[in-house]
Amino acid sequence: MSKVAHEVARVLSSEPAGAYRHLVLAAPTIAAYAAPGQFVAATVGGPTSGMLLRRSFSIHAADPAVGTVEIVVAAHAAGTTWITQRRPGDEVDLVGPLGRPFPVPVRPGPDGRTSAVLVGGGYGSAPLFWLARVLRAQGTHVEIVLGAASADRLFGVDLASAVADAVAVTTDDGSAGTRGWVSDVLPEVLTRSGASDVYACGPMAMLKAVTDAAAAAGAIAHVAVEEAMACGVGVCMTCVMPVVGADGRTRMVRSCLDGPVFEGSRVRWDAFGDGLCRVPDDAVGAPQVGGH
């Protein structure tokens, strides 16, 4: 397990970004340890809060030199709304960086260069621009595909061109970019770029579609999931999902510790549906008929 810190971060800035809020936080220790794909977990509601559990946010950027960590937050319900209401000078209790970062591509193409496509749905794009910078710095060709329901729910279209070799945008309602889903444009991007690795963060249905498209194109999908988490640090077992291990067996693994980034082909997508995730019958320790 990698290094992790627990620190009270001061809000340096909080700016609207379309439907979201972009926060810059002073959290020097977390900034020093973080890598793209990891997340932070914040307490919400202040000292007299009735909400006990931490809320998780992908790290949008971390700058060890100045000691900042950035996050992009969608006001979903009470906890995230509280975060979006923090103002410069306010404090947020953070634990991080948590989880495993995105791995780097290791299979260079015919030109000797590695190539990657980064796919973000909604605020799921938040961690991708930092990843893009890291990948480009090591010589990887990077293309970005961003999708959302509508233009205001896209995040980082302006940032993308600065860090990627090519950018494609889709919206469900056509209010920006191509009308449709990222999965509509992804096959073509994959073919054109010949990417060996696809990185994706966004809703579960999108991650499955990206996994399928990557498989069809012979690429590896690295998907960052968002399962409901109570602790974020590996002690509660609430964030589990069925993932196939190196031994070929499915286990209910903690997405906060073994994830949030998984190889898409190892995720048991068949277990998910209708907002639930079943334990596959062939999972290690799965309930037996008549058993527990």
Next chain:
Amino acid sequence: MSKVAHEVARVLSSEPAGAYRHLVLAAPTIAAYAAPGQFVAATVGGPTSGMLLRRSFSIHAADPAVGTVEIVVAAHAAGTTWITQRRPGDEVDLVGPLGRPFPVPVRPGPDGRTSAVLVGGGYGSAPLFWLARVLRAQGTHVEIVLGAASADRLFGVDLASAVADAVAVTTDDGSAGTRGWVSDVLPEVLTRSGASDVYACGPMAMLKAVTDAAAAAGAIAHVAVEEAMACGVGVCMTCVMPVVGADGRTRMVRSCLDGPVFEGSRVRWDAFGDGLCRVPDDAVGAPQVGGH
């Protein structure tokens, strides 16, 4: 029951005042209805608070013309601390004015003028200056006695001289005024002023001492109590205390509705002790031996 309002008040100012915090709130309807001795009840902790119950505060001043209500708050535990942290522009959900106000003196002295002594312990003095102004405006001679543990726990010494004909100050540690308790100086003040009515607000032990001193001087004591309250509006029955009614019988009455101002001589002081209040055996409906 008098008129009462439920309104979201905006904080206009919050200033330190010794060990306390003095807040001015925009609450026009409450301001319009309020009289000295009444109180407001505020929710604490914001929308995601784990603290459900309202906190009560005496109305320090109410100005119907500008629509303001003022309170003086001691940071006791989490709820009051939250109130002291509110800043201009913040909102506080208020119900008020609650309870019965201080009655006016009705027995003029030999000079044809009514005379009153107002006694405040700690922040308990908060409602007295407004009361003093009202009494003086109707021709009553007013003296004020303020006491506290130490100088920083006195409230309103500066205000007192502007609204009273005479002021006495005591502190337990002698850091301001006479060293000692208000009850040490009160008999002399009562004798000198020939007051018919004594008004007091502060800790229970002080209220009892004031009641005794008033009785000795042939004056009526009007004491404003502070029992722990869950609702403040008369529906929970948590704030009760034993008080003798017009029929001479003791009942457990709601201090939020029938109080907080009681005639000191009617309060069953014998029932209080060690932070508890027993039901006197002769109270209406008191538990019988072997009964409930």
Next chain:
Amino acid sequence: MADLTASLAGLTLPNPLMTASGCAANGKELHRFFDISRLGAFVTKTVMAAPRSGRGTPRMAETPSGMLNSIGLQGPGIDAFADEDLPWLASVGARVLVSIAGGTPAEFAQVATRLLASPAVTAIAGLEVNISCPNVASRGQVFAIDPHASAQVVAAVREAVPIHLPVFAKLSPDVTDLVTVAAACLGAGADGLTLINTTLGMVIDTDRMRPHLGGITGGLSGPAIRPIAVRAIWQVRSAMFAERLPTAPIIGVGGVASGRDALELAAAGASAIQVGTATFHDPQAPAHVLDELALLLDARGYAAFADVVAAAHPERKHP
């Protein structure tokens, strides 16, 4: 606008919202904040035969998202209630669910009988039998933990009042087997159940190192216990679907503070909803919950409140 009518045990109410016993006194105090006749029904503070002083103080402690109380059933006694409080409630047009208690089944029946002699008897929509009160015959243990004692109380009350007045038994969650207590009450003639009364808790004053409440233990209420209320309603409703219990209406209570919360209890199986502790936070809470519930039903396209009752049960979805 969804049809908010609530039907329970022959009773038809304009909407499912009610106050909870002991959290709204007997109406006058809240009527300053909203017209209590807007509510489906007004549930009165539990009344016993004689006037009662209740317990000494402190009688309450705040707890995380809840509170503890030990009021000790303070009240004016049934004579004063029937002659003064009930007529006042009738005068403002409230439909009244009268909460009654006693130390013996006979005292329950006596209180119910006396109630019928009130000049305002027509304002009575039904009786709520509070069996979470000490049973004189068993050294102060409450009736509600014993199916047999609970049934005796219900039978005594059912016998004392005319059949058109529905009788609801209000149960305690502090039992190993709630369904058995529910079965005993329904078997003894209860027309419906109210779930749940407070759960037993305690707070210690760590400054004085002694129990905080004069009464040592007290009843825990508020949003903290809402998951317990939802579970209790669900269990009893499931037992009805499974035909382990006769079908009867459930009045849900416990931690409701918003329209969403009311919807949650209804979906678990409640045909009407009471708002208790939330009233201490917001004196208009019962009215606010009603308004929020109405908006929610509309927003989700439900034609009637009746459509959401027990809607989270698979048996209801796929009967």
Next chain:
Amino acid sequence: MADLTASLAGLTLPNPLMTASGCAANGKELHRFFDISRLGAFVTKTVMAAPRSGRGTPRMAETPSGMLNSIGLQGPGIDAFADEDLPWLASVGARVLVSIAGGTPAEFAQVATRLLASPAVTAIAGLEVNISCPNVASRGQVFAIDPHASAQVVAAVREAVPIHLPVFAKLSPDVTDLVTVAAACLGAGADGLTLINTTLGMVIDTDRMRPHLGGITGGLSGPAIRPIAVRAIWQVRSAMFAERLPTAPIIGVGGVASGRDALELAAAGASAIQVGTATFHDPQAPAHVLDELALLLDARGYAAFADVVAAAHPERKHP
């Protein structure tokens, strides 16, 4: 500096603070945040004989000042626990209270026996028997609601392990008569009791109109239930003072998030304190509670933690 030593059933621990089973995994994860050997003891996630996947998700819901969970006892099985997890805990110097469960008394005994074969057996400070797990013999009802079934489990475990290893039975609050269950467990050879496990609750997803948890009902935990834990500890401790129960140590658990909370459970009668759900809020919670408790004891002039155990009981003050 107050003496923090905690003594329970022959066990002497440097301090009374522990993790709570299932809220700290098996140590590695929290050890990144603080040295877990600082705690009086580390309580492991309940382990059963075979590996278990646990339930599907959602497995949790946040509730006001609490949470609901239905993990379904996910775990690696006793072999992996004894061969890998326990040795790791031993390697960092933790004193380990091992939480075990089974579907039958025999499975409990089997798990206990296998545990003794661990290379790290000397790290075991004691066993915590989690009887809030489904009893295969009674269609999935948990052992803990039945005094007889609970006693059978405790007896089987007590027989399987050497007498120097204390056995604690962890009870559920969801019973009509907690003292009877406590008596059954102590009678069957338990050296002490852990009070309380979660209380049964439920949350409904009002968007989807179905139970929020895959497992339908779940266990409610966190500060919301602290008053229930304090009450349970108080009741059992009072029964000991009244000699309705043999005197035995109680480990308190339920809603502790601060030194004050720990003091409250101790004053109610707990000789050691576990921190569960609060760890999800603050991964350093068990260590923070320990530090706060130490400061509080000093500030109030107590010479030893032992002085506050059961200190709110009048019998303790005026024996």
